[in-house]
Amino acid sequence: MAAHRELENLKNTVNDLSVVLQTLEDKYEKEKTAPVMFYAVIRNKAFTYNVDTIIVFETAIVNEGGHYNKYDGVFLAPEKGTYIFAWTVTGSSSHHIITELVVENNVIAGTGEVNNSGGYPSGAMTSLCKMEKGDHAWIRTTGSSTAHYLYSYDDYPQSGFLGLLVLTE
Template identity: 35%
Template sequence: MKSIQYQLKLVEDNDEKCDCNHSPSTPSFGKVGFLVSNSGSLQNVGNDAIVVYDTVTTNLGGGYDKSTGVFTAPVEGLYYFSWTVLAFAGKSFYTQLKLNDIVVAKNHAGATGIATHMPSSQSAVLQMKKNDKASIRVHSGGLYMIGDKWSTFSGYKI
């Protein structure tokens, strides 16, 4: 009985379509996750601009769009997000996580007056509907974020 309930749930999660090949990478099996980073540093990024992470390490389920920097939930569910910013010595790079343009968490990477780089991390757990969008945006102070895999954004469906 549990197997039948599980199969029905998979069909419901995939817009009433069956994945007859049982492909483990399709969102119908609930496996969604991504890890992205920047190939280079970002400087003087405007307020509320989306931080576009252009280097994709993992994008299971295809939810992250590296051309826009936006993650779109391929299926409804509970998602965990995390992001880390490394601000250059003497600079800052403040960010926030937005869900459909609503701020849900902020990250303060401030190294103003400090002679070394300053890291900062943040995470959030969000209930998302299919096609909801999550992105990292510059809050204020987008002066200098170090790239080269020091600053990352990741998420997965729990």
């Protein structure tokens, strides 16, 4: 009799644990998110930007989750975590372009190029930063000059912007 009761208790415990395990698996599947990453470039354009202007990288090559807006150039963080951003900007002739990564109006990092020798030199930067869910990130020109010239054609180095969620919190 005691062995029979113990066996019934063990069966009930296994059944309860199976229910808990299934609940946890269901919760994990619901909370599991798709990758968050984008890569966008500027194609076939050359133009001058004013001071503190958001650069719109209008051709999205990859946009997993759809969090980068190719119409306004702004990335919207879908969740709290650490993100990595990288961008390249290309100038031309005796022009320059100097840019910065901005998250919620805070400058995170900057890069650019000042060209005095012709050609199509590029400036590039990679940066990690923490973002809250709903934070915005973008690349903009700096206040270092009144004009920033960007050159981006398929036959030359393109200007591009990428972002990736590295670690969720």
